Amino acid sequence: MTTTPHTDVAIIGAGILGLSHAHAFARRGLRVTVFERSGTPVGASIRNFGMVLVTGQPPGAMHALAQASREIWLGWARDAGLHMRRSGSLMFARSSAQAHVMEAFAETRAREAGYDAAMVSRAALNDLYGGRFSKHHAALHGRADLQVFSREAVPGLIDYLRRAHGVDFRFGTMVRGIDNGVLDTTAGEWRAEHVVICAGHDYLSLLAPELAAIEPRVCRLQMLRVRPAQPFALDHAVLTGLSCLHYGAFSDLPEAAALHEEVAAQEPALLEHGIHLLASPTPAGDLIIGDSHDYGDDPSPFNAASVDDMLLTLAESTLGGKLDVIERWQGVYGARTGTSDAPFSVLRASPAVTGVFMHSGVGMSVGPALGERVVSHLLDGAALPKL
Template identity: 30%
Template sequence: MRMRKKYDLIVVGGGVLGTFHAYHALEQGLRVAVIEKDKRPQGATVRNFGQVVPSGMNTKWQEYGRESLNIYRQIQDRFDISVRHNGSVYLASNEEEVQLIEELSSINQKNGYTSQLLTRQECLEKYPGLKPGYVKAGLFFPDEVTVEPRVMIGRLLQYLIKEKGLDYYDSTHVLNCAQVTGGVSVLTSKGTELEAGKVIICCGSEFKTLYPQLFAGSDLEVTKLQMLQTVPQPGYELKGSVLTGLSIRRYEAFYECPSFAAIKAREVPDSFEKKWGIHILFKQAADGSVIIGDSHEYARAADADDLGFDLRTDVDDFMIIEAQKIIALPSYEIQNRWFGIYSQCKTQDLFQHTIDGAIHIVTGIGGKGMTGSAGFSKENIKRVFDLK
């Protein structure tokens, strides 16, 4: 006889989007389970920089990101999930980029989001090793934070299990979701049958397996990103997230700047950095190593395997050369290289679809996950459960 257990909510997928849905449901006093197909999350949640940067988002998602900052801090005050309050900076390398950060500063003033324009000298004093020949000015966001992604999600789940009563089913696949009287029945690969009033599916692979036709008809695409990690840098401190000129030319927040379209139109269309979607970011990890990246290679979600599992050495080499033009780290010896893959939608912010009023598919948050998931999930739980 199958074990049957009843919940208010079952979340499929223990990544950052799924786990924050669970967090907010638990905060509302609901009985919650998370089902994760791996022993611990292995996807985009643990294969990114760990930057929480609402500054890079458009106005709508910046609101979610700013709420995320509050949530990260609230949790960190209660339980160490690796949050460091160390700010973010965008470094402009020419007059066009200076114009963009000045325009974004004005937008932030109207939005009530704190930022500070830095002179070239202030940037050089604040960020050791920054090359005088590169930087013209900077835009600093003091309220932004960083996390250690491979640490954060595990600790957050641990906190929810120990302190909030979350039931966590790891190494477990969902074989079937079916509406039953009063909710949804979920059959797992371990022979467990769980029931819940609502199910939220935040895992792209489980979405593909459970609802293949819906998945095939979606506008989801996948992005492959390459990143590098130096050896630890003893005696060297690079605070916060450092985003540079190529980031200014890619991040959504800058699309709202009056000069953005004209500046983008003047870029060389067949440049190597545009072909591989490269922008140079730096973030120092807790062990003193520096993470550098990243690149972007795209494919339809149905064709994700076409991206392959190899790392392009020409992309890595290009990122290192460009990084060396910006910051003189004590060492550029690389100890680790990896890629991450995340899904996103071509025509909307993320993929949302409801089946039978009780099964909610929410996925494809793309590069907004670490920054936007906490804030978005808070609003979405209220919507799903019709809470005030």
């Protein structure tokens, strides 16, 4: 007689959200099995900039989650040997309107809400990287921000969880259905006391009715890996003041309205395509740059050359030099319609089955702490973050 394999916890999805939940359960001594349909993670968690962006999160629950996630990432970097940059982020103002938003943030919200960020002095900006960024109006240093190289960090974290915590990974295994803690998979049935679904932007395979009710969407992003024609040792993640229109730490400040009007009048295509430059250095000295935002029910497979050109032009202007493209790809993450701006959902389908889904591109920034909070909720009855 064949016995159905049993695990204390089944995690569906080996992206950063699934791995965060696996870590939180495993460190409490539970047996954890992670099911991933692909042979290796290929979704949002390896296609991104690797930014653990604390500075950009809106005040309150999301900022607190990012701060807590930062500490978890530092522990993972130490214990798993992950490559990590700790110099923080630099946000450069290309106009006085961008500078005004950053200055207002530094003078008010950063102090009131406890952000570890400050304006860079004019003298320091002029000297930064040999004067490469001196043409900018101002710069904000997000000192708490971290950066990893996602396509190496995620596999490294998987290896660490397997080695140090005994997490069992079942790659190439799709979970087709769940009934009372019994998982129907392409490798046979499994039983689990807790099932946590972290399936990214897959809204049809599992929990389809619950997900349909929250009206999910998909955001696709055009991404580039570039090599400076004249290499320089960038050790910070780079943003421009355009990010003040995208991230909640800045976007509701009164000064952001004037910035929006400026961009709408002078560079409307940037708003149309949701472009706000991000640049992350890789361990090899290349840069990951992007991104654009295109929302829909499915991620279109077709990239627009004009969007890549806008990104390159903006990056070369910001970074001060020619960039050669060596890779192009699509980023992708789950989003929601305009009926809600909630950045994530925790769906209790049954006492044994919980779905956790991100609806924004900040999974690397808040996912580790969100996993801890959800596991504390499931095992100890602790409250979930209030948004």
